[in-house]
Amino acid sequence: MSLTAPVLRLQSFVAGALCVGLALLVATSPASAQDSEPSKREKLMHYSLYYENYKNDNFESARSDLLWVLNNAPGVPDGDDDNYRRVIRLYEGLADQASDEKAKKAYLDTAATYLASAVDQIEKDGLEHTSYKWERRKGRFLEEHQDVLPEGAEGLETPTAHYRRAFELAPKDLDPYYIQQVLQSHLEDNALQKALDFANTVESKRGDDEEVTKMISSVRKDIFGKNSQAKIAYLEKQVEQSPDSTKLLTELFDAYNQQGNVEKASELSKRLIKMEPSAETVRQIAQMRLEDGRPEDALQAYERAEKQGAELKAEDYFNRGTAYQKMEKLARARQDYRAAIDMKDGFGRAYIAIGDLYARAVNRCSGSEMARNDRAVYWAAVDKYRQAKEIDSSIASVADSKIQTYRRVFPTKEDVFYREDWESGQSFTIDYGCYSWIGETTSVRSAPSSG
Numbered sequence: 001m002s003l004t005a006p007v008l009r010l011q012s013f014v015a016g017a018l019c020v021g022l023a024l025l026v027a028t029s030p031a032s033a034q035d036s037e038p039s040k041r042e043k044l045m046h047y048s049l050y051y052e053n054y055k056n057d058n059f060e061s062a063r064s065d066l067l068w069v070l071n072n073a074p075g076v077p078d079g080d081d082d083n084y085r086r087v088i089r090l091y092e093g094l095a096d097q098a099s100d101e102k103a104k105k106a107y108l109d110t111a112a113t114y115l116a117s118a119v120d121q122i123e124k125d126g127l128e129h130t131s132y133k134w135e136r137r138k139g140r141f142l143e144e145h146q147d148v149l150p151e152g153a154e155g156l157e158t159p160t161a162h163y164r165r166a167f168e169l170a171p172k173d174l175d176p177y178y179i180q181q182v183l184q185s186h187l188e189d190n191a192l193q194k195a196l197d198f199a200n201t202v203e204s205k206r207g208d209d210e211e212v213t214k215m216i217s218s219v220r221k222d223i224f225g226k227n228s229q230a231k232i233a234y235l236e237k238q239v240e241q242s243p244d245s246t247k248l249l250t251e252l253f254d255a256y257n258q259q260g261n262v263e264k265a266s267e268l269s270k271r272l273i274k275m276e277p278s279a280e281t282v283r284q285i286a287q288m289r290l291e292d293g294r295p296e297d298a299l300q301a302y303e304r305a306e307k308q309g310a311e312l313k314a315e316d317y318f319n320r321g322t323a324y325q326k327m328e329k330l331a332r333a334r335q336d337y338r339a340a341i342d343m344k345d346g347f348g349r350a351y352i353a354i355g356d357l358y359a360r361a362v363n364r365c366s367g368s369e370m371a372r373n374d375r376a377v378y379w380a381a382v383d384k385y386r387q388a389k390e391i392d393s394s395i396a397s398v399a400d401s402k403i404q405t406y407r408r409v410f411p412t413k414e415d416v417f418y419r420e421d422w423e424s425g426q427s428f429t430i431d432y433g434c435y436s437w438i439g440e441t442t443s444v445r446s447a448p449s450s451g
Contacts, residue, residue: 043073054086055369059093066090074125081129084118087111088141089368095148105148115141116155132169136178138162143181160185164198171205176212183219195219210397222260232259246275257284266292273301279310287319295323314344321353328364330357331437348392352399355384358430358438359406365434372415373432378406379442380430410447 050065066087069076074083091111098104115138122129139162142149146159156162163178179202186195199216206212235252242248249272256265269285277285286301302320306312312320321336334357340350358381366374382403389399416422422444430438 038072043069043076047073047076054090057093057097057368059090059097062090063094074121075127079128081118081122081127081134084114084122084127084129085137088115088118088137092141092145095145101148108145108148109153112141112149112153112156116153130170132166132173135162135166135169136174139166139178139181158185167202167205171202176209176215179206179212180215183215187219187222210395211401222262232256232261244275246272246277249275250277250281253281253284257288262288262292273304279305279308282308283310283312283316286316290319290323290326293326295326298323314340314347314350317343318347318350318353321350325353325357325360330361330364333357334437346391348388348395348399351384351388351391352395352402355381355388355402358384358440359402361435361438370409372411372419373435375409375411375415376428376442376444377430377435377438378410379428379445380438380440382406382410383440383442408447410445413446413449416444416446 046065046068050062050069053059053062054066066083069083070087076083088111091107091114095104095107095111098107119129119131119134138156139159142153142156142162143159160182163174163182167174167179167182182198183195183202186192186198199219202212203216232252232255235248235255239245239248239252249268253265253268253272256262256268265288269288272281273285282301282305286298286305289295289301290298299320302312302316302323317336317340321333321340324330324333324336334354337350337353337357341347344350358377362370362374362377362381385399385402385406389396411419411422416424422428424444424446426444427441428444429441
């Protein structure tokens, strides 16, 4: 939980004074005391020393004191798993700061070792923790560092295995992203029955979640397809006989798409795009490339479709916005989402997408600790979610879920109080620093009280 600036300054002063005093106390203690249980003051001294360095990304300076805390007082100060989470982040930070690839791998190996054993040690220490978050954390770690740790790490499995276990531990709480990762992994491995079984399990647990329901529907459509395999076999044979026929290639491309065979459709599109397919087919190729995780190729295809005379629809602009979003070009993404809104009345998803851009900007700009100005951006995001449900009742539940999530991380009442230019209900414009591109005028409000 964030502290206000005055409290942080006071805390820093007290912690500094405490550390100096404790350092003198420890220095003058008799040698025999070193073998006894560390005192509360000594524990807090090491905690304060490491945490001040840790929060400023001075990971090397923080390391020895954090390791001392883990060995001697792992639950200080609140009896939870924060110190175990931080030691993993510390070694990830050291890896990020390392210029040598060998050193980077060594740091990540150490982080993986802590990660693999953390839950057992946490439970042994009797600390508060959330099991499913640790499984999710393992999967995310492996996913993010698979280029350095291609073989995974001892005691860890695969991102898919950990995400699946996280779902089993907390099916109602796991973010849909991780559910999608499991499903996508099964599809990429061509393990269609596993994908279907997992989709059924997810539906039984999360059938009231609109976002998850749409995801499952899309997966089933990919698996089952709409045309028979006989038609696919026939078209494949015809294309072998007439490999330069744009008409046949287009029909086979459409059939692959209808069947959900993205891999074959993608491969065929490389041949088809070199010919003279219709503008409509090029639009389909653009959308497919976006879904295939190739946003730049998708944008090129949309550009070609326009040159061939295709009139882009609201959905096309929405997809282009998604392509730019995937490329982290947030301002450009918003431009296309706004174009989609202008072209189609009641396009609530585009408002949702713009709200998500603002939330994404906070993740990108705020770093490890969110300041008041970062939290203020969520005001603008929530405004978009409210607009979305006002114009499109079908996505009200999605919008409400996001509103609930981000209201919790609004600036606190104390944050509002200590900002001279903030007053509840007053207008405020998000146009500063990393968020200058947003330029949205919103209203000042505080997070709901936890009580």
